[in-house]
Amino acid sequence: MKNKERIETILEYFNAESFRDDLIRWFKEEQRLLPWRENQDPYRVWVSEIMLQQTRVDTVIPYFNYFLEKFPNPQALADAEEQEVLKAWEGLGYYSRARNLQNAVREVVEEYGGVVPDNPEELGKLKGVGPYTKGAILSIAYDTPEPAVDGNVMRVLSRILHVEDDISKQSTRKLFEGLVGFLVSRHDPSSFNQGLMELGALICTPKTPSCMLCPVQNNCRAFEQGIETELPIKSSKKKQKKSPYLLLLVQNEKGEVLIEKRPESGLLASLWQYPMVPLEDIDKETAPHWFFGEYGLKIELGEPITDIRHVFSHLIWEMGVVRATVKDGELDHDRARFINPTDMSDLPFPVSHQKAHPYISQ
DNA sequence: TATCCGTGGTG
């Protein structure tokens, strides 16, 4: 297995014993007192892990307390109406978590006598229980040495072990599960897994980690090299923002078409384009008669021609192309002019070709 | 594999 070789390479000169001991010692001394840490009740651990998915600890605490007051055990949650459960979840977000949790709890009540399974196979089949939650329940509630890899763990171990894999890729999580599988304490897997997450939450934070306070600083390769803020590698999949426009083909009495020059700096600097108006700036009351104030023209909108979509790395223009004719006024603008369409025969023409650029180089 | 699912905090 290729992953196994990588794991062995990564851990070859790593002092796992020292790391484990320091981490667990620190966790036992410094861990926050949280409601779900009062005992090892698998049901409480389960509920807490679901609530904590993509959700801050401070946000979860009051919900957790209320939820367990209302549904103190699997039977109580199984017997409740779904609307009752959703009501208790109201404001937490990701409401499918609540529905899945209740469905899974009902399955536990019916299939396992109300006892949360203590093995990976049965646990992993439950709705809403993925690889992380499965490992968290097994290790925290049942002291089983299973990896529980979440965002904290990947960030912490990326730094500790100097792993440069992109943590936004799903395959990377498997690498870290393999690494934790070797590193996890057989003696106290609960404190080890929780310690990794607690370290990520309190010390090894995303932007400005408190390395001077870190209990495992001596075993951190990123700190040793001064690159802790460079890790983890995470390809920001920030989705392109969509910007809807109206692209106007404004014709004067000679049949010429209006084009404008973009600003000299910024996106597509100094390139010519057909006038584009953000859709949100258009007053639908005045359409189709429209005073094109910026250019000193009064125009009348014609029929829509087509839609053009232009994708940049960081944004998307979605342009509705509309024909328009000049009704009145004189062009008065230093960065706009009318051009004879036949002069543009060799230039990209956005109307006739969907994939062509909406702007004109010159 | 990429997207979607919610909300409130933050630099």
Added chain:
DNA sequence: TCACCAAGGAT
């Protein structure tokens, strides 16, 4: 102001 998140999972 606003992108980026914070103990993921389902599809």
